[in-house]
Amino acid sequence: MTEVSVHPALWPAPLATGAVEATVTVPGSKSVTNRALVLASLAAEPGWLRRPLRSRDSLLMAQALRALGVGIEETVSSSSSSPAPGAEGVPDGEGEAWRVIPAGLHGPATVDVGNAGTVMRFLPPVAALAERPVRFDGDPRSYERPLNGVIDALRVLGARIDDDGRGALPMTVHGSGALDGGSVEIDASSSSQFVSALLLSAPRFNQGVEVRHIGGRLPSMPHIRMTVDMLRAVGAQVDEPETGGEPDVWRVSPSAILGRDIVIEPDLSNAQPFLAAALITGGRVTIPDWPQRTTQPGDALRRIFTEMGGACELTETGLTFTGTGRIHGIDVDLGEVGELTPGIAAVAALADSPSTLRGVAHLRLHETDRLAALTKEINGLGGDVTETEDGLHIRPRPLHSGVFHTYDDHRMATAGAVIGLAVAGVEIENVATTAKTLPDFPRMWTTMLGAES
Numbered sequence: 001m002t003e004v005s006v007h008p009a010l011w012p013a014p015l016a017t018g019a020v021e022a023t024v025t026v027p028g029s030k031s032v033t034n035r036a037l038v039l040a041s042l043a044a045e046p047g048w049l050r051r052p053l054r055s056r057d058s059l060l061m062a063q064a065l066r067a068l069g070v071g072i073e074e075t076v077s078s079s080s081s082s083p084a085p086g087a088e089g090v091p092d093g094e095g096e097a098w099r100v101i102p103a104g105l106h107g108p109a110t111v112d113v114g115n116a117g118t119v120m121r122f123l124p125p126v127a128a129l130a131e132r133p134v135r136f137d138g139d140p141r142s143y144e145r146p147l148n149g150v151i152d153a154l155r156v157l158g159a160r161i162d163d164d165g166r167g168a169l170p171m172t173v174h175g176s177g178a179l180d181g182g183s184v185e186i187d188a189s190s191s192s193q194f195v196s197a198l199l200l201s202a203p204r205f206n207q208g209v210e211v212r213h214i215g216g217r218l219p220s221m222p223h224i225r226m227t228v229d230m231l232r233a234v235g236a237q238v239d240e241p242e243t244g245g246e247p248d249v250w251r252v253s254p255s256a257i258l259g260r261d262i263v264i265e266p267d268l269s270n271a272q273p274f275l276a277a278a279l280i281t282g283g284r285v286t287i288p289d290w291p292q293r294t295t296q297p298g299d300a301l302r303r304i305f306t307e308m309g310g311a312c313e314l315t316e317t318g319l320t321f322t323g324t325g326r327i328h329g330i331d332v333d334l335g336e337v338g339e340l341t342p343g344i345a346a347v348a349a350l351a352d353s354p355s356t357l358r359g360v361a362h363l364r365l366h367e368t369d370r371l372a373a374l375t376k377e378i379n380g381l382g383g384d385v386t387e388t389e390d391g392l393h394i395r396p397r398p399l400h401s402g403v404f405h406t407y408d409d410h411r412m413a414t415a416g417a418v419i420g421l422a423v424a425g426v427e428i429e430n431v432a433t434t435a436k437t438l439p440d441f442p443r444m445w446t447t448m449l450g451a452e453s
């Protein structure tokens with residue numbers, strides 16, 4: 001639905017000429033921003049998001065919610081603007097804030113999901129609470145990404161949805177202004193976002209929801225934890241496996257959602273390429289405001305990149321990661337943190353020993369088939385990667401120059417840039433695709449390298 005550029009330019013990935021020494025401020029988390037937008041839109045009173053991510057995925061989310069009647073006002077926090085009551089810990093002048101003013105949700109509307117999993121999965125339950133039809137459409141790839149868990153579940157919970165029978169986009173949700181809710185079984189082994197989607201809107205369902213996962217292994221559990229934590233922070237009552245509930249069952253009671261004032265954490269998955277730069281070049285990179293406690297999967301990088309050869313220190317001010325220039329291979333199950341796979345594969349291709357990345361078969365259904373794309377592109381530079389049933393074997397080889405294709409996948413682009421630090425002549429096709437979650441990536445990358453010692 002959104003225009004995709006036909007002849008994206010090649011971006012020469014800069015080669016590192018020394019150890020990277022930099023402090024990199026990373027914009028807000030996509031996953032936290034888009035959950036916060038949904039919850040604030042369903043709330044009983046206005047709320048604030050401080051330091052939200054402004055990227056394609058979050059702007060599509062905001063645009064869709066506005067189309068359903070929600071007011072989302074963008075302001076720049078400064079001493080001249082009046083801070084919301086209770087806004088703590090955000091100094092004046094520190095970036096943007098979005099004020100979200102909930103309203104009666106209504107169609108008719110068309111939602112462009114782009115290729116955002118969070119938009120295509122989190123918004124159909126919201127549309128089911130709206131009056132009148134809401135049509136969902138998106139990039140060609142969005143038609144191929146699984147949505148059946150959400151569509152089938154919403155039908156069981158009382159919604160009327162017209163799709164073409166494939167359980168995928170495009171589709172129309174015919175909302176009636178309310179949804180019964182109740183109990184539903186889903187197979188969420190292809191995406192944790194099915195569970196998150198149903199839970200996020202559930203306080204507003206007449207009977208709340210009970211979601212029971214009945215399929216194979218559920219990926220990305222930290223993202224479900226994030227959903228549960230954020231629901232509890234807005235006053236919802238949630239029973240879930242990790243706090244004594246039944247395994248694979250989540251329950252949300254009907255309740256009002258409180259309007260809150262929240263500061264969005266930096267996106268730790270988008271910190272990954274910058275940490276990788278320290279690891280690869282034997283440098284040191286600091287990411288300010290790295291949270292002391294978080295449900296973001298990117299926090300696992302502290303452990304994973306340490307095992308691959310670096311060291312890190314988490315202080316009050318942020319995370320400092322230091323590399324030695326020696327990179328070790330790793331045998332790791334990434335099922336909980338699948339979105340880190342492209343960046344880890346890039347580092348693994350430069351290591352001194354082989355790696356096995358497991359537990360990520362569902363990545364075949366992400367922005368692109370990430371297992372096929374990583375295999376093809378790393379091998380295209382002279383690498384030796386093979387796909388397994390649920391991941392990748394990566395045997396490091398001397399790599400050479402070439403074009404690294406991205407398949408409209410932001411994390412392929414940043415993975416290619418990481419390889420380009422160590423391999424001369426790597427060109428990234430369509431680096432602009434990083435705009436999905438990190439629009440300023442090329443400038444941030446060259447600024448970081450400008451600070452090489």
Ligand SMILES: O=C(O)C1=C[C@@H](OP(=O)(O)O)[C@@H](O)[C@H](O)C1
Pocket residue numbers: 030031032117118190191192193196219220223224338339362
């Ligand atoms: O809920 C979320 O914010 C996300 C959940 C994960 O999706 P999958 O469970 O489909 O992998 C993750 O990969 C995606 O980047 C963001």
Ligand SMILES: C=C(OP(=O)(O)O)C(=O)O
Pocket residue numbers: 115116117118339366367411437
């Ligand atoms: C899988 C990802 O995104 P989405 O939210 O579109 O699923 C990702 O960002 O790595």
